[in-house]
Amino acid sequence: MKVTDYIVDIINRFPKGYVFTYEDFSVEVNKKEAVIKALNRMAASGRITKLSKGKYYKPEKTVFGELVPEQYQIVKDILEDDGKIIGYLTGLSIYNKLGLTTQVSNTIQIGKNEIRPTFSRGRYTIAFIKQKNTITKENIPLLQLLDAIRYIKKIPDTTMVSACRRLFAIIKDLPKEDLYTMVRLSKKYPPSTRALLGAILDELGQVEITEILQKTLNSITSYKFPGINTVLSNTENWNIK
Secondary structure, X not given: OOHHHHHHHHHHHOOOOOEEOHHHOOOOHHHHHHHHHHHHHHHHHOOOEEEEOOEEEXXXXXXXXXXXXXXXXXXXXXXXXXXXXXEEEEHHHOOOOOOOOOOOOOEEEEEEOOOOOOEEEOOEEEEEEEOOOXXXXXOHHHHHHHHHXXXXXXXXXXXXXXXXXXXXXXXXXXXXXXXXXXXXXXXXOOHHHHHHHHHHHHHOOOXXXXXXXXXXXXOOOOEOOOOHHHOOXXXXXXOEO
């Protein structure tokens, strides 16, 4: 089978929106250059779309135009390494999915233990947030919530009060074991994050859990979250002003 025919056959098996590189094709080393050239020709003809250098996807076309791949597909090479999770979508990338804002951003933020400078990939800006906890598939949803609490003042197209109300509703539905895990993970976050998390859990009546958080905070330090007392009734217990 010719290289081009082989490539077309493989691409036909990819789901629409799947981002791929020449490494997705099993060919001999001396044929890799032929694969790259074939992919660039297909991109030039519109059969596939070039996302950035060396990255392509099979576009899904609708009456409203061509759909871009899901954000996970765009940065999956940064989130996983040989099957191991090394990063996760966070910040602006997931505020919309959590119902914290209606705004959709072209900036994709990623939480990682080892961060790198911001860079561009196609129409997107890829930015990073330092995550001090070990990242696992199980704790990613909790890390995303903790990140939202940490950066609650920076969530776009909403108010801090509205964001807190939404976070309260989400955390309220979490199983107790997840709440304990959140508290453990929060120990590697700033004190202000732990204070607001503590106030939320206190409002939920999770006394045993909040006692753990109280011990990690300085009793004379105050935290500024204006208006949060309209959502949480116990902010004074956590020195939230």
